[in-house]
Amino acid sequence: KQEVTQIPAALSVPEGENLVLNCSFTDSAIYNLQWFRQDPGKGLTSLLLIQSSQREQTSGRLNASLDKSSGRSTLYIAASQPGDSATYLCAAGGDSSYKLIFGSGTRLLVRP
Amino acid sequence: GEEVAQTPKHLVRGEGQKAKLYCAPIKGHSYVFWYQQVLKNEFKFLISFQNENVFDETGMPKERFSAKCLPNSPCSLEIQATKLEDSAVYFCASSQTGGSGYGYTFGSGTRLTVV
Numbered sequence: 001k002q003e004v005t006q007i008p009a010a011l012s013v014p015e016g017e018n019l020v021l022n023c024s025f026t027d028s029a030i031y032n033l034q035w036f037r038q039d040p041g042k043g044l045t046s047l048l049l050i051q052s053s054q055r056e057q058t059s060g061r062l063n064a065s066l067d068k069s070s071g072r073s074t075l076y077i078a079a080s081q082p083g084d085s086a087t088y089l090c091a092a093g094g095d096s097s098y099k100l101i102f103g104s105g106t107r108l109l110v111r112p
Numbered sequence: 113g114e115e116v117a118q119t120p121k122h123l124v125r126g127e128g129q130k131a132k133l134y135c136a137p138i139k140g141h142s143y144v145f146w147y148q149q150v151l152k153n154e155f156k157f158l159i160s161f162q163n164e165n166v167f168d169e170t171g172m173p174k175e176r177f178s179a180k181c182l183p184n185s186p187c188s189l190e191i192q193a194t195k196l197e198d199s200a201v202y203f204c205a206s207s208q209t210g211g212s213g214y215g216y217t218f219g220s221g222t223r224l225t226v227v
Contacts, residue, residue, distance in 0.1 A: 042221075043220035043221050093216075
């Protein structure tokens with residue numbers, strides 16, 4: 001059974017800092033791994049999708065990596081801004097049913 | 113359109129009442145998924161559809177929950193005889209294909225409050 005873990009649960013950093021969010025999964029047989037952002041009381045915004053055959057994806061200040069063999073993915077945020085404050089969730093698309101297994105998220109606060 | 117549309121945004125029901133939630137997936141997307149978010153960030157998979165066919169219903173509490181995706185209609189998730197523990201945000205997502213290569217687009221959710 002796939003389990004997804006995210007650490008840290010919460011992170012507070014000053015504006016401008018580069019930061020890394022971690023995601024680990026127990027079953028390496030995944031189809032893809034997706035990073036989402038959720039603002040309070042809002043839905044999920046897809047940030048990056050890494051297919052199982054890929055090692056990383058980049059979008060603007062965001063870079064996500066995937067290492068299936070070690071069961072890990074990281075989301076790197078460069079030059080953080082207060083507008084980056086949100087909860088970041090990773091989700092593994094694993095089995096033949098295509099459903100996503102979510103981590104519990106990292107709550108990020110970027111202080112001005 | 114290019115968004116997954118969920119209605120209503122908020123729904124309040126007395127315990128024991130019925131609740132019905134709707135989801136219009138992105139046109140051309142074959143897969144629809146329903147998730148329940150409780151306790152802040154805990155997402156629970158409920159059910160998925162491939163077009164109008166149930167694809168995976170292993171997460172559904174079958175005694176009170178039902179769902180449909182009929183042609184030319186929004187998909188629906190219905191809860192009969194709601195309980196306090198059903199209070200959650202219900203998210204719908206759609207995907208062009210189910211597996212690798214395409215991500216999932218989520219709607220903004222329906223917040224169900226059972227009082």
